[in-house]
Amino acid sequence: MSQDPSRQTRPVRSYVLRKGRLTRGQQRALDELLPRYGIPDTPPELDWTAVFGREAPVALEIGIGGGEALLGLARAHPEWNWVGLDVYPPGVGKLLLGLEESGLDNVRAALADGVDFLAERVPAHSLSACYIFFPDPWTKERHKKRRLIQAPFLDLLAARLAPEADLFLATDWADYAEWMVAALEAHPRFTNVHGPGAFAPRCPDRPPTKFEARGELRGHEVYDLHYRRMGGGA
Numbered sequence: 001m002s003q004d005p006s007r008q009t010r011p012v013r014s015y016v017l018r019k020g021r022l023t024r025g026q027q028r029a030l031d032e033l034l035p036r037y038g039i040p041d042t043p044p045e046l047d048w049t050a051v052f053g054r055e056a057p058v059a060l061e062i063g064i065g066g067g068e069a070l071l072g073l074a075r076a077h078p079e080w081n082w083v084g085l086d087v088y089p090p091g092v093g094k095l096l097l098g099l100e101e102s103g104l105d106n107v108r109a110a111l112a113d114g115v116d117f118l119a120e121r122v123p124a125h126s127l128s129a130c131y132i133f134f135p136d137p138w139t140k141e142r143h144k145k146r147r148l149i150q151a152p153f154l155d156l157l158a159a160r161l162a163p164e165a166d167l168f169l170a171t172d173w174a175d176y177a178e179w180m181v182a183a184l185e186a187h188p189r190f191t192n193v194h195g196p197g198a199f200a201p202r203c204p205d206r207p208p209t210k211f212e213a214r215g216e217l218r219g220h221e222v223y224d225l226h227y228r229r230m231g232g233g234a
């Protein structure tokens with residue numbers, strides 16, 4: 001039986017932020033679709049109206065995985081501009097293929113580190129929402145310092161979110177969920193929409209991702225969180 005060429009894999013060549021094997025389809029997407037759906041490298045600080053060709057609230061998802069959640073959210077809210085980031089080339093390739101197939105025109109993608117992107121590219125207070133679903137949990141005690149959700153990251157995020165912007169998170173690690181609640185509630189710029197210490201109902205319009213499904217098969221409970229950036233300050 002001949003193999004579907006789009007399923008054949010080869011090592012990442014052009015994009016090496018994180019190791020990953022691209023299918024031919026994903027490699028083509030990065031080569032051909034990134035110029036269309038990607039975010040231009042210059043100028044360093046972005047002008048969202050120029051990036052999207054229209055004025056609309058901008059929502060950012062950091063760590064899109066295969067882009068399933070972002071595609072669902074962008075489909076559900078065509079009136080918003082959506083930006084998806086990941087350091088994993090096959091994931092960004094998969095999102096680009098999804099964009100090509102869906103015809104959605106309100107999504108832009110970048111193969112980029114979320115922290116660098118926020119620090120270097122995103123104008124102050126220009127984001128109306130941020131989504132972070134199932135960030136790497138770094139479960140070993142000695143690795144927890146690598147977790148994304150901690151004070152320096154929250155300082156940076158607060159400086160890029162507009163006042164009253166929403167922050168939605170989800171994790172299937174109970175210990176990381178508690179860690180996120182502690183970090184966010186210790187931060188002067190974030191308030192829990194559902195009351196101190198509370199978890200949130202499932203984020204509206206959040207489609208299940210492959211990663212979430214894998215966790216569910218292992219019996220992991222999912223914890224959603226919903227915070228709001230309070231007004232004022234940097």
Ligand SMILES: C[S@@+](CC[C@H](N)C(=O)[O-])C[C@H]1O[C@@H](n2cnc3c(N)ncnc32)[C@H](O)[C@@H]1O
Nearest residue numbers: 063064065086087088113114133134136209211
């Ligand atoms: C556990 S996966 C979850 C993916 C996706 N959100 C989902 O629900 O299926 C975490 C994702 O975050 C990405 N990631 C980790 N650190 C990142 C960073 N600093 N910036 C952007 N993406 C990151 C990883 O490459 C991976 O795709």
